[in-house]
Structures are given as C-alpha cells and as structure tokens.
Amino acid sequence: MEIEKNLAPLDALRLSFRDMDEYADYRHEHKAQLAAIWQYQAALGNQEKPFTLNGFCEVCNSATKFYARPVTRLDDPSNFHVKWASLRCKCGLSARERRVASLVPIGKNASIYHVGHFSNLAKYFLDNHPNVTTSQFKEGYKSGFIDNEGVRYEDLTQLSFPESSFDFIICTEVLEHIPSYEAGLREAKRCLRESGAAIFTFPWLGGNHFKHRVRAELTDDGQIHHHLPPSYHGDPASPEGILCFRDFGWEILDELRANGFRDAFAYFMFNPLLGYMTLNEPVIIAKK
Numbered sequence: 001m002e003i004e005k006n007l008a009p010l011d012a013l014r015l016s017f018r019d020m021d022e023y024a025d026y027r028h029e030h031k032a033q034l035a036a037i038w039q040y041q042a043a044l045g046n047q048e049k050p051f052t053l054n055g056f057c058e059v060c061n062s063a064t065k066f067y068a069r070p071v072t073r074l075d076d077p078s079n080f081h082v083k084w085a086s087l088r089c090k091c092g093l094s095a096r097e098r099r100v101a102s103l104v105p106i107g108k109n110a111s112i113y114h115v116g117h118f119s120n121l122a123k124y125f126l127d128n129h130p131n132v133t134t135s136q137f138k139e140g141y142k143s144g145f146i147d148n149e150g151v152r153y154e155d156l157t158q159l160s161f162p163e164s165s166f167d168f169i170i171c172t173e174v175l176e177h178i179p180s181y182e183a184g185l186r187e188a189k190r191c192l193r194e195s196g197a198a199i200f201t202f203p204w205l206g207g208n209h210f211k212h213r214v215r216a217e218l219t220d221d222g223q224i225h226h227h228l229p230p231s232y233h234g235d236p237a238s239p240e241g242i243l244c245f246r247d248f249g250w251e252i253l254d255e256l257r258a259n260g261f262r263d264a265f266a267y268f269m270f271n272p273l274l275g276y277m278t279l280n281e282p283v284i285i286a287k288k
C-alpha cells in the first residue's frame with residue numbers, strides 16, 4: 001500500500017548560473033532557504049516505503065500523482081532515500097525528463113534532434129512535436145544508417161547531419177557514456193542552427209566540484225582503464241547497462257563555451273507542485 005504525502009509550501013525557484021562562483025554566491029546568500037529545501041526533501045524521501053505525491057505535470061498538462069520509490073546505496077542498505085530525478089508522473093516521464101520536455105515549446109514547429117531512440121523522452125518528443133529526429137548509438141554502426149525497423153543510428157562524436165540542421169538538440173544521460181565527449185559537444189554545436197539550443201543532463205557533481213570526476217578512460221589501445229569502481233547506468237537499449245566514464249562538474253560550462261557555444265548555463269528548477277523536488281539536478285543549456 002502506498003502512502004500519500006502532502007507538499008510543503010515552499011517557493012518555486014528557477015535559477016541560472018554561468019559558473020561555480022555565481023552559484024557559490026547564491027548559496028552563501030540563501031543558506032536558510034536552501035536548508036529548508038534540504039530538510040523538506042529528507043523528511044519526505046528518507047523512508048523505506050514507496051509513496052505518491054499529488055501535483056501537476058506541466059508536460060502532460062494535468063493533475064497527477066508522482067510516484068517515488070526510495071532506494072538504498074549498495075554500501076549502506078539501511079539508508080533509504082529518493083532519487084528525485086526519477087520521480088515519475090503517470091505519463092511515464094521522470095522529473096529529469098519533464099524538466100527537459102518543458103523547455104521545448106510545443107506548436108513552434110521547431111526541428112528537434114533527440115539523441116537516443118528508445119527512451120520515454122524520445123517517445124514523448126515523437127508523439128508531441130511534428131519535426132523530430134531520434135537516433136540510437138550502436139558500436140560498429142555507421143552514422144546515418146537506418147535499419148529495417150526504421151531506427152536511425154548516429155555516433156554523437158561524428159554525426160551524419162549537415163551543419164545547422166536543428167533548432168534543439170536534446171541529449172540526456174548520454175555524455176557520461178562517451179569517452180571523447182568533447183567531440184560530441186562540437187558536433188552538437190555544428191548541427192544546431194544559429195540561436196538554436198542544446199539541452200543536456202548528466203550525472204552532476206554539484207556544490208563546489210569544478211573538475212569532472214573521471215571514473216574510467218579509454219586507453220590508446222582501446223582498453224578501458226577504471227579509476228573508480230565501474231558504475232553502470234540503466235539503458236533502454238541494453239539490458240546489461242552502460243558504463244559511466246565520468247560525472248560532471250562546473251567545468252562543463254567552460255568546455256561548452258570553448259567549443260563554440262556563445263552561452264552556456266546550469267538551469268535549476270525547483271517546484272514541488274510540478275514534482276521538481278531538488279536544486280541539485282540542473283539542466284545544462286548551451287546556446288549557439
């Protein structure tokens with residue numbers, strides 16, 4: 001049986017930060033507010049039983065229940081918490097996916113490239129926007145190849161699309177699996193139209209972590225060298241999961257600008273009513 005919980009009356013926030021110092025200043029000036037959010041999350045999520053939250057989904061545009069499934073860490077099986085990015089609406093989209101989906105306006109006929117074909121978010125874009133391309137990555141498959149089922153294959157570091165093909169490129173939970181992810185940033189920038197935007201999510205170190213945390217590297221002879229215990233993420237295209245090469249720090253914003261984007265920022269959305277329960281899960285937006 002699921003417990004139903006109520007939402008606390010905390011102010012909704014939408015915050016953009018262009019570097020770690022801006023973020024640190026904000027944290028310094030809003031200590032009490034951030035502590036309240038932290039306590040709220042812990043009071044709500046640090047428990048064993050699954051629960052639901054009443055709220056509103058701005059993507060399926062209806063009153064809804066959000067489903068929370070507390071999990072434990074492998075090294076601490078007694079410590080239950082909710083991964084709030086996974087807080088799922090009845091429409092199937094997680095909080096992470098809803099945040100991204102909400103940033104792309106419906107009805108503008110924008111051309112959208114969603115990196116990945118099998119996720120709920122890919123399906124959402126295909127069902128709700130008229131001009132969407134999706135693709136899947138598979139080792140050994142050439143960019144641009146389309147299989148018998150109509151699935152297109154692309155390597156983000158070597159896209160087959162001409163320059164200036166898209167208004168939006170959506171790339172969620174992909175970069176951390178690409179050893180040479182900077183080539184992917186360059187390709188995203190090349191394939192965007194002027195004033196287009198790339199929208200990324202990936203494991204975010206947050207706080208005062210500037211440098212990425214390199215978990216694994218590909219050596220010159222093609223071997224994987226692990227710096228940390230291997231972490232495999234769920235992948236709708238492969239049951240065994242997919243290796244995470246790095247968790248990202250604030251330096252990604254500098255890298256996006258260095259690779260040709262005119263603007264790049266971390267965008268934080270906190271709004272319990274909409275099921276956006278933390279300030280620790282930014283969407284990274286890069287504008288051409």
Ligand SMILES: [Zn+2]
Binds near residue numbers: 090
């Ligand atoms: Zn929904």
